[in-house]
Amino acid sequence: MYHVMFDVDDTLIRSSGFDAHCFMDAVKRVTGLDLNRGLDEYPHATDRGILRTFIQNQAPDEQLDCLEARVKSVFIQNIRLYLEQHPVQEVRGAKAFLHCLLADERFVVSVATGGWGETALLKLQAAGFQTDQLLMASSNDHYVRTQIMMKAREIAGDVNDLPLTYFGDAAWDRQACQDLGVNLVIVGDKVSHHQQVRDFLDVDRLLRFISGSR
Numbered sequence: 035m036y037h038v039m040f041d042v043d044d045t046l047i048r049s050s051g052f053d054a055h056c057f058m059d060a061v062k063r064v065t066g067l068d069l070n071r072g073l074d075e076y077p078h079a080t081d082r083g084i085l086r087t088f089i090q091n092q093a094p095d096e097q098l099d100c101l102e103a104r105v106k107s108v109f110i111q112n113i114r115l116y117l118e119q120h121p122v123q124e125v126r127g128a129k130a131f132l133h134c135l136l137a138d139e140r141f142v143v144s145v146a147t148g149g150w151g152e153t154a155l156l157k158l159q160a161a162g163f164q165t166d167q168l169l170m171a172s173s174n175d176h177y178v179r180t181q182i183m184m185k186a187r188e189i190a191g192d193v194n195d196l197p198l199t200y201f202g203d204a205a206w207d208r209q210a211c212q213d214l215g216v217n218l219v220i221v222g223d224k225v226s227h228h229q230q231v232r233d234f235l236d237v238d239r240l241l242r243f244i245s246g247s248r
Contacts, residue, residue: 035142036244037192038135039183041202042147042154045221046128047161050203052120053149056112057081057105064104067092079206080148081106083177106150113153122161125221127234129163134237136167141244142196145170146186148179148206179210199244219243 044050054073062068069084070092076084082102089096135141147154151172158165171186183200192198199217200207205225211218219240220227229243 035140035196037142037144037187037190037196037198038244039144039146039186039198039200039216040132041200041204041207042145042149042158044125044203044224045201045207046125046132046163047157048123048125049157052116053113053153053157056116057084057109060105060109060112061085061088063108064101065093065096074205078177078179079204080177080179080182081109081150081173083148083173083179086177106152109150110152110156113156117156117160122157124161124163125233127237129161131234131237131240133164142190142192143167143169144186144190144192145172146179146183146200147172148182150174179206180213183210183214183216197244217243217246 040046043053058069069088073079073084076087078086085102085105086098089098089101132143135143145168147170149172151170151174154170154172155165169186169190171182171189173182175185176182187198197217199219200211201219201221203220203222203224208218208220208225208227218227218229220230222232231240234240
């Protein structure tokens, strides 16, 4: 058996652009402050991790749990409003590939996203994914990406440390997989990696990447 784990934004769906805008707007509306760096420049580029560093650097009087609840509420509203007005596209072939794996007893499937779980589900559902079977860990669980991935493994019941392949799109995915010794497939062209695809249409190639994770 194999464990296959997916990121969400720009891995399964094309969403990082509007997601980042909605997040920064939520922080601004709640605190009155602009984030003082790009989201990819934070030491932990997860929703909770960004807020944690934001507090340390810009809002020392805030408490993380309280600020997170307030920002998340506005962020969810922002995402809902965006989704009502704009279509969200899957990365080509992502739905079919994900659901193929879910239906195959050879694979354990999970999702590990640096975003909050509530908004991840909203975006996936808007793009037409069936989410009732998804086993997901998110920034709700931890601010560190490697810890989110380990939590996804736990949620999926992977107690035997199955060969694990992670599909991600960004430099922080590459670093997390390197830290954990996880087989990585990069989706898209943001970063370079020896296992890299544009989309999920070549299923045979994708399965070869997974089977090589032993």
